[in-house]
Amino acid sequence: MQVTEVPAIAGALLFTPTPHVDERGFFSRTFDTEIVRAAGIDPCGFAQDSISRSVKGVIRGMHLRSGAGESKLVRCSYGEVFDVVVDLRPDSPTYRNVEFFELSGDSQVTVYVPAGCAHGFQALTDPADVSYRIDRPHDPTEDVTIAFDDPDLAIPWPLPVTTTSARDGGAPTLAATGRLRR
Template identity: 80%
Template structure:
């Protein structure tokens, strides 16, 4: 497994596994504490694992947490998703940068999203399973959402969105989230 820095988002990494393929399919490591620690991430600093299943066209996001934020490892274990990260850390050298990734069950690549970044994805296949490993217990009172179609973000979702949660459908614009998380006037 190797760690690949994401230049557009300071502190973000892609962890690319080395699959062992044979006639049965494949086997690969999806987490390696030594590789994670080697780039300065505490491998023991994760508190919860979760998984979501989405159907083609579903958009989940853009989400982040207030307070101390939430760092996460994200991997599409089955299917394929268009994944988006937006840096909303006011002191970051990549503040307001956004980056897009294609995560799939074929590659098993894991994305590390630093705390303070908004994250979302769109399912590109009939079913897509996304696994999350977060660095602190979930607290719904800290949940923030940003409009997935905010013109300031201009995210090029590959498919027309088919299903959204009520929270995502009515999420406020980026400017409101920035005010809430840091007092920044957008």
């Protein structure tokens, strides 16, 4: 498994596995405690695994947590997604940077999203499954959502939006949340 830093988002990492492919399909290790530890992440620091299934065109995001934040490993386990990370840590050297990734079930690449960064994605296939490994149990009172279509973020979603949740569709802009500093 290869670990690559994401220059646009301080502390973000890409974990690219080496699948073993044969006539049956493939086998791929998607998490390895020694590799994660060598990358500077506590592999025992994760508290919850979750999965979402989305239909083509759905946008989920942009989500983050208040308080101590939430670090997560994100992987598209089936299908394909356009994945987005926005650095919203005011003291970060990459504050307000936006980075995009195409994640797929074929590649099984995992993105490490540091605490304080917003995350979201758009399903490019029908369906697309996204797996999350999160460092803290979910507390809905800490949920923060930023408008996925915020003009200050200018995220170039590749498909027309088919649907979002009510929470995502009605989310405030980054400026309205008080997280915008210049």
